[in-house]
Each structure stands twice: as C-alpha cells, then as structure tokens.
Amino acid sequence: MANLQEKPTSSSRPKLNFGSKWDYAPAPESTAVVDIAPEYGQFIAGEFVPPSSGQTFETINPATEEVLSRVARGCQADVDKAVTAARAAYEGTWSKISAPDRGKYLYRIARLIQDRSREFAVLESMDGGKPIKESRDVDIPLVAQHFFYHAGWADKLEYAFPNQTVSSLGVAGQIIPWNFPLLMAAWKIAPALACGNTVVLKPAETTPLTALLLAKVIQEADLPPGVVNVVTGDGEAGAALASHPGLDKVAFTGSTEVGKAIRRSAKTRNVTLELGGKAANIIFEDAPIDQAVEGIINGIYFNQGHVCCAGSRLLVQESVHDEVVQKLSDRIATLRVGDPLDKNTDIGAINSREQYDRICSLVEAGKAEGAEFHQSDVPVPGKGFFFAPAYFTGVAQSHRIAQEEIFGPVLSIMTFRTPDEAVAKANNTKYGLSAGIWTDKGSRIFKMLSKMNAGVVWANTFNKFDPSSPFGGYKESGWGREGGAQGLGAYLEVK
Amino acid sequence: MSSLSLASLLSPGAFDRPVDQVGANERAAKFTKRSIKTEAKHQGLLMAISMIDLTTLEGKDSPGKVRQLCTKGIQPDPEDLSLPHVGAICVYPSMVRTAASALEGSGVNVASVATAFPSGQLALSERLKEVEQAVSDGADEIDMVINRGAFLSGRYQEVFEEIVEVKKACGPAHLKVILETGELESYDNVRRASHIGMMAGADFIKTSTGKVSPAATMPVTLVMLEAIREHYLETGRKIGMKPAGGIRTSKQALHYLVMVKETLGDDWLTPDLFRIGASSLLNDILMQLAKQRTGAYQSADYFSND
Numbered sequence: 001m002a003n004l005q006e007k008p009t010s011s012s013r014p015k016l017n018f019g020s021k022w023d024y025a026p027a028p029e030s031t032a033v034v035d036i037a038p039e040y041g042q043f044i045a046g047e048f049v050p051p052s053s054g055q056t057f058e059t060i061n062p063a064t065e066e067v068l069s070r071v072a073r074g075c076q077a078d079v080d081k082a083v084t085a086a087r088a089a090y091e092g093t094w095s096k097i098s099a100p101d102r103g104k105y106l107y108r109i110a111r112l113i114q115d116r117s118r119e120f121a122v123l124e125s126m127d128g129g130k131p132i133k134e135s136r137d138v139d140i141p142l143v144a145q146h147f148f149y150h151a152g153w154a155d156k157l158e159y160a161f162p163n164q165t166v167s168s169l170g171v172a173g174q175i176i177p178w179n180f181p182l183l184m185a186a187w188k189i190a191p192a193l194a195c196g197n198t199v200v201l202k203p204a205e206t207t208p209l210t211a212l213l214l215a216k217v218i219q220e221a222d223l224p225p226g227v228v229n230v231v232t233g234d235g236e237a238g239a240a241l242a243s244h245p246g247l248d249k250v251a252f253t254g255s256t257e258v259g260k261a262i263r264r265s266a267k268t269r270n271v272t273l274e275l276g277g278k279a280a281n282i283i284f285e286d287a288p289i290d291q292a293v294e295g296i297i298n299g300i301y302f303n304q305g306h307v308c309c310a311g312s313r314l315l316v317q318e319s320v321h322d323e324v325v326q327k328l329s330d331r332i333a334t335l336r337v338g339d340p341l342d343k344n345t346d347i348g349a350i351n352s353r354e355q356y357d358r359i360c361s362l363v364e365a366g367k368a369e370g371a372e373f374h375q376s377d378v379p380v381p382g383k384g385f386f387f388a389p390a391y392f393t394g395v396a397q398s399h400r401i402a403q404e405e406i407f408g409p410v411l412s413i414m415t416f417r418t419p420d421e422a423v424a425k426a427n428n429t430k431y432g433l434s435a436g437i438w439t440d441k442g443s444r445i446f447k448m449l450s451k452m453n454a455g456v457v458w459a460n461t462f463n464k465f466d467p468s469s470p471f472g473g474y475k476e477s478g479w480g481r482e483g484g485a486q487g488l489g490a491y492l493e494v495k
Numbered sequence: 496m497s498s499l500s501l502a503s504l505l506s507p508g509a510f511d512r513p514v515d516q517v518g519a520n521e522r523a524a525k526f527t528k529r530s531i532k533t534e535a536k537h538q539g540l541l542m543a544i545s546m547i548d549l550t551t552l553e554g555k556d557s558p559g560k561v562r563q564l565c566t567k568g569i570q571p572d573p574e575d576l577s578l579p580h581v582g583a584i585c586v587y588p589s590m591v592r593t594a595a596s597a598l599e600g601s602g603v604n605v606a607s608v609a610t611a612f613p614s615g616q617l618a619l620s621e622r623l624k625e626v627e628q629a630v631s632d633g634a635d636e637i638d639m640v641i642n643r644g645a646f647l648s649g650r651y652q653e654v655f656e657e658i659v660e661v662k663k664a665c666g667p668a669h670l671k672v673i674l675e676t677g678e679l680e681s682y683d684n685v686r687r688a689s690h691i692g693m694m695a696g697a698d699f700i701k702t703s704t705g706k707v708s709p710a711a712t713m714p715v716t717l718v719m720l721e722a723i724r725e726h727y728l729e730t731g732r733k734i735g736m737k738p739a740g741g742i743r744t745s746k747q748a749l750h751y752l753v754m755v756k757e758t759l760g761d762d763w764l765t766p767d768l769f770r771i772g773a774s775s776l777l778n779d780i781l782m783q784l785a786k787q788r789t790g791a792y793q794s795a796d797y798f799s800n801d
Contacts, residue, residue, distance in 0.1 A: 018761065020761075133528060291518030326728075461518065
C-alpha cells in the first residue's frame with residue numbers, strides 16, 4: 001500500500017494495517033447447482049433450434065479463461081425466423097389473451113426465477129465474472145422483482161395513463177449488454193410482455209448463458225411459443241435485429257456508439273436507448289464522510305465498474321479532498337479481488353479481454369495526460385482478467401479520463417469550491433445518466449437536484465435500483481425511460 | 496479545558512462530522528455477508544474467547560457465583576485445555592476483591608463497573624470514591640458510565656471533565672468509558688460522545704451497560720470504530736473498543752471481528768484493543784469449537800453453566 005498511503009504533506013501519518021493476521025479461508029459457492037450444456041441453439045417459437053448457418057462460438061469464464069460452452073452464432077436468417085415467430089405469437093395468442101392472464105404468466109416466471117435463484121446467480125458469475133455476492137444479493141433478486149412488478153401492471157395499464165387509451169405495439173427487438181446480463185433481459189422482457197408485446201432478445205456475445213437459462217424457464221412456464229425468442233450471436237445478429245423491418249419497437253442498452261448506429265438503422269420510430277454515462281458523484285464538505293466513502297465504493301467498484309450509471313467522476317469539495325482521498329485509499333485496501341464464486345470476493349473478473357484492454361489503455365492515457373494513478377496492491381489471480389481497484393487524483397475536466405467512460409474499477413477524482421462550480425462541472429459532459437449528491441443539508445439536496453442534467457440523482461446513497469423507479473438518460477446517455485409507470489409508455493401506443 | 500470547545504469551533508472536522516444513519520446501517524450489514532469458514536472460523540473463535548469480558552452484573556451476585564465465573568474464565572472448557580483464557584471478568588465493585596483473589600496469577604484481568612453503574616446518577620465525588628475503592632481492591636480495568644443527563648442537555652464540557660476526573664482516579668487501571676448508546680439514540684450523538692470520551696482519556700470506549708435496550712448493535716459499534724480510527728489518524732493513539740450486551744452467538748462475534756478487521760485493521764485484533772462484554776457468548780463459542788473438533792453439536796449440558 002506504500003504507493004497509496006504516501007502523502008507528500010503528511011508522510012508521518014499513523015497507518016492502518018490491513019494485513020493477513022486473520023485471513024478469511026476460501027468460501028467458494030458450489031457450481032454443482034448449474035448444468036451447462038456443451039452447446040446451445042437459439043430459442044425460437046418455444047424450441048431450442050440450431051443456428052441456420054450451423055456456426056457456433058465459445059463463451060468463456062473470464063475468471064479462468066476456460067470455455068464454458070458453445071452457443072449459436074445467429075445471423076440474418078435466424079433473426080428473420082425469430083421475428084416471424086414473434087409476429088405469429090403476437091397475432092395468434094398474446095394480443096388476444098386477457099390482461100390478467102398475461103399477468104399470471106409473468107408471476108409464474110418470477111416465481112420460477114426465485115425458485116432457481118441460486119442456479120441463476122452461479123451461472124451469472126461464471127459467465128460474466130461478477131462476484132457471487134452481487135449476483136446473489138443484487139442481480140437475481142432484482143430480476144424477480146422486475147417480473148413481479150410488471151406482472152402487477154399487466155391488467156392495470158389504463159391507470160398508468162389516466163384519460164387515455166393504451167394498446168400494445170407488436171413485436172419488440174431487444175439488444176442487451178454484458179454488464180447485467182439477466183437483469184437487463186428482465187428490464188426488457190417484463191415490461192414488453194406486461195404491455196402485450198412479443199419479443200426477440202439478443203443477449204451480449206460474452207454473456208449469453210443466463211438468457212438461455214431464462215428461455216428454458218420460460219419454456220417451463222408454458223408461455224405460448226414465440227412470445228419470447230432468444231437469438232444469440234455477435235454484432236452481426238445485433239445489427240440484423242436492430243434494423244429488421246418486421247419490428248414495431250427496438251430497445252437497446254449498451255454503448256453510445258452502437259446506440260447511435262441503432263437509432264439510424266431502426267425501421268420503427270419506437271426506439272428506446274439506454275447508453276453510456278460518466279456520472280458525477282458530488283461530495284460537499286458537510287457530508288457524512290464515512291458513508292460518502294462507502295457511496296464512492298458502491299458507485300465505482302460495484303460490478304467491477306461495469307455500470308453505465310457508475311459514479312465514475314468524483315467531484316469533491318476542495319476543503320475535504322485530502323480527507324476523502326485518504327479514507328478511500330484505506331478503504332480500497334480491504335476490497336478483495338479474485339474468484340467471483342468466492343462469497344468473500346468484492347471485485348470479480350473484468351468481463352472480457354477486450355474490456356480489460358480498453359481499461360488498461362484509458363488508464364495509460366490518464367497517466368500520460370498527467371493525472372496521478374493510485375491502485376490497491378491487493379493480490380490478484382494470475383489467470384483470468386482482473387484489475388485491482390484504482391483511482392486517479394489531479395484529474396482535469398479536459399482529461400480523457402474525465403470525459404470518456406472507462407467502464408472499469410477506475411475512479412477519476414476532481415475538486416470544486418462552490419455548489420455552482422459543482423453543478424457546472426457535473427453537467428459539463430456529453431452524458432447525463434446519473435449523479436450523486438452527498439451533503440447533510442436537505443435544502444442543498446433539492447437545489448442541486450433541480451440543476452442536475454441527469455436521469456437519476458441519488459442523495460446520500462448511490463447505485464440503488466428499484467423497478468418502480470424510471471431509469472434513463474439526458475443527452476448522449478439515452479432516449480426514453482425504463483421502469484416505473486413511465487417505462488410502460490415505451491411499450492405502448494398511448495392515445 | 497477550553498481546548499475542547501475551541502477545537503470544536505476551529506475544526507468542525509472529526510468532532511462534528513454527521514453520520515448518515517441509513518448508510519451506516521447498510522455498511523454494518525455488509526460485514527455480516529462475509530463467510531467465515533474452517534480455519535478462519537477456528538482462529539476467529541479462539542480470538543473471540545480471548546476478547547471476552549465475561550460478565551455478571553446482577554443484584555444476586557455472590558462470592559460463590561463470582562468465583563465460579565472466574566474459574567470458567569481461566570479455563571473455559573475442561574475438555575480442551577488448549578483454549579485461551581478470557582480477557583477479563585467483569586463484576587460490580589463489591590465483588591472486586593473476590594474476583595481479584597480468584598484470578599490471581601491467571602492472566603485474566605479484573606474489570607469493575609463503577610461510577611454508580613448503570614445510571615451514573617450520583618454526585619461526582621461519590622462516583623470517584625467508588626472508582627478509587629475498586630482500584631485499590633484490585634480492579635485492573637474500570638468500566639465507567641458517562642453522564643448522559645449532562646450530555647443530552649448539551650453540557651459536553653461537564654461530560655468531558657468528569658471523565659478526566661475518573662481517569663485520574665483510575666491511577667494505573669485502564670479506563671473503559673460506557674456511552675450507553677441506547678440512551679443517546681442518534682448516531683451523531685454516539686460519534687460526538689465517542690470523541691469526548693477519547694479526548695478525555697478513555698483507554699476503551701464501550702457501547703452499553705447491558706441494562707438498557709438496545710445494547711450493542713453493529714451500526715453503533717461501527718460508528719464508534721470509525722471515531723476511533725479518526726482519533727488514531729489524528730493523534731496516533733490507539734483506543735480500544737468494547738461492544739457489550741446482545742452478542743450471544745459465535746456468528747455475531749465473528750461479524751464483529753470482521754468489522755474490526757476491515758475498519759481498523761489487524762492492529763486492533765487483540766484483547767488489548769477489542770473486547771466483547773458478554774455472559775452467554777462463551778458457551779456458544781465452546782459449542783462451535785466442539786463441533787469443529789468432533790464433527791457433532793453437543794447439547795447445552797456438555798458445557799458448564801456458571
């Protein structure tokens with residue numbers, strides 16, 4: 001920790017010793033609960049079918065770099081089949097059954113997910129690298145919550161839009177990212193189905209397995225064939241789906257770059273995009289500092305920093321900068337990096353080599369630009385993609401690491417002097433997905449809230465999610481809202 | 496003691512830093528998610544035994560009862576003589592002589608509550624006399640209560656000065672300052688009282704008397720540990736922590752140790768700086784250790800009930 005604890009002004013400061021006097025023994029979650037097939041087909045019209053091209057690709061465990069399985073490489077022909085199946089299901093059954101029946105199916109899926117939550121959690125951690133602690137306590141419970149929440153809306157849609165009439169859109173094409181694979185599938189599928197639409201879902205290339213397990217659960221739930229279809233593949237399948245003329249709705253979560261391309265290629269005007277972010281987490285001098293430090297940890301190191309709404313820019317009032325940085329430095333020394341399946345792991349594996357390389361290259365850019373890099377020296381495994389928690393101090397607004405999304409466990413720390421300066425710096429970005437405000441003063445929270453150009457603003461907390469709360473971005477962070485009553489509007493024609 | 500009021504005026508930093516209750520509760524809950532198994536569990540349980548202030552504070556306490564408890568503290572389990580002894584035996588002042596003679600040469604300290612425990616509602620002179628008597632009777636450690644009446648009416652200076660006086664009366668004995676957090680209620684109060692206690696000369700700060708509910712909780716202990724951390728980083732002085740009351744199971748004890756390890760670091764994982772005030776915890780730990788040793792849980796009858 002020498003590199004972290006040395007401060008030029010007070011090198012003689014007493015030190016905390018986070019050593020190995022009492023080491024936690026390994027506590028790995030058992031993988032016996034999952035049953036991974038050597039190969040997976042596409043889920044189309046209620047059946048698992050081989051890809052038209054006959055081609056498959058590997059999905060690996062990013063913590064070990066071992067191959068878990070092979071999945072179908074979807075192409076235009078597969079997407080055509082899936083959209084046709086979804087259309088047939090929409091015309092034939094889903095738009096005809098009663099709203100309470102739609103709700104019943106969703107409740108059933110929610111309960112099945114809860115029944116198999118351990119299996120989903122272990123599989124999510126194996127395929128994506130996130131710590132079991134998070135997949136078990138955050139991802140999977142939220143997935144079930146999303147289905148329960150939207151099941152409740154299915155027969156109450158008119159109450160969400162008083163004095164207006166609502167009707168379903170038709171077939172939705174949904175493309176989701178690798179950071180919260182199953183949760184993003186739930187965010188997409190649950191509202192679409194509750195509102196009476198059918199879907200074709202394209203999971204991310206590196207994390208297809210939980211979406212395929214969800215397809216199996218949906219099969220067991222006896223959902224009419226074709227209401228939910230899953231086409232796996234890479235960018236080719238994604239592009240084919242996004243631009244498919246048979247869709248009435250396109251929903252995408254992922255990078256801003258791809259989001260823009262999707263917006264251009266979509267053949268429907270109904271598009272929702274949930275894109276990148278570079279959220280400001282703002283700490284005032286009167287903040288509860290110890291809890292604010294926890295908020296920084298939750299903000300940037302949760303899910304290895306693979307979070308679009310991550311608090312990746314720390315704006316800290318200059319008068320408490322040194323104190324906050326010191327506490328952060330001490331705190332990250334206790335974060336445990338390693339085996340995602342170990343119940344004591346705080347930071348798991350970076351999702352892919354590609355993402356690992358991207359993080360490293362932005363970190364190099366930050367160093368070259370003159371910001372000061374600090375990284376915890378906790379041990380990391382030799383194999384797999386691991387990046388110890390890190391932060392930059394002395395970051396300026398004009399640095400790339402202050403503007404670009406690193407999407408890893410790397411925080412950029414800047415200072416401000418007055419509330420107005422904090423607002424100006426927080427909003428001075430092309431993004432606008434989320435923000436955090438830390439202060440003991442209630443009135444300041446409300447004042448700041450009204451000035452932040454961000455879709456979600458947390459006060460004295462960070463990265464809290466709830467299906468009843470709408471989520472989405474300003475500017476290049478997105479288009480439309482997901483979740484809550486507002487999110488239903490994205491899957492309905494409202495007249 | 497104008498230094499206290501001046502310090503709080505000039506540097507509103509540590510002393511008056513607010514605590515967010517929701518955040519503190521959340522953070523404390525996270526420590527309970529650590530999974531402590533096998534060797535780590537064994538090591539943790541042994542550590543916990545050595546940190547117990549084995550306590551009896553009842554109206555019906557008698558020399559016989561106290562002697563029995565002392566024997567248990569020296570040798571917790573006749574089936575396993577390799578176990579460490581507890582940190583201290585904690586008794587009322589009238590029992591200090593009995594405890595001191597029973598514990599002589601054992602390495603187990605005598606701790607005595609004092610200062611009109613648990614309410615503290617006596618004249619300061621009486622409280623000081625009680626402390627002096629307990630020390631001269633052989634107490635190695637004094638567990639005092641702060642003047643909550645003064646604290647809650649904003650007379651912080653008085654609280655501070657009384658602790659200074661008690662510390663003087665302790666002489667060579669170590670001073671644990673009980674905040675009685677169940678009566679202070681807010682975490683802001685807990686934090687402030689912690690700092691007052693440490694600045695006034697406490698060797699340990701302690702949550703509760705055990706006579707008021709709630710007694711020790713994880714979030715309250717966390718707030719106090721964070722105050723200790725601040726005090727250490729500012730002054731270099733290591734203050735000990737003692738949660739007391741309500742810690743009855745091995746699992747809870749391990750959660751507290753995890754919290755200490757990850758908040759203050761390895762240096763505090765010692766009976767010199769961390770104690771648990773408890774009476775029934777010890778037998779639960781013995782039961783868990785026997786389970787690790789033999790593979791089976793024994794009934795309560797297999798562990799001495801003192």
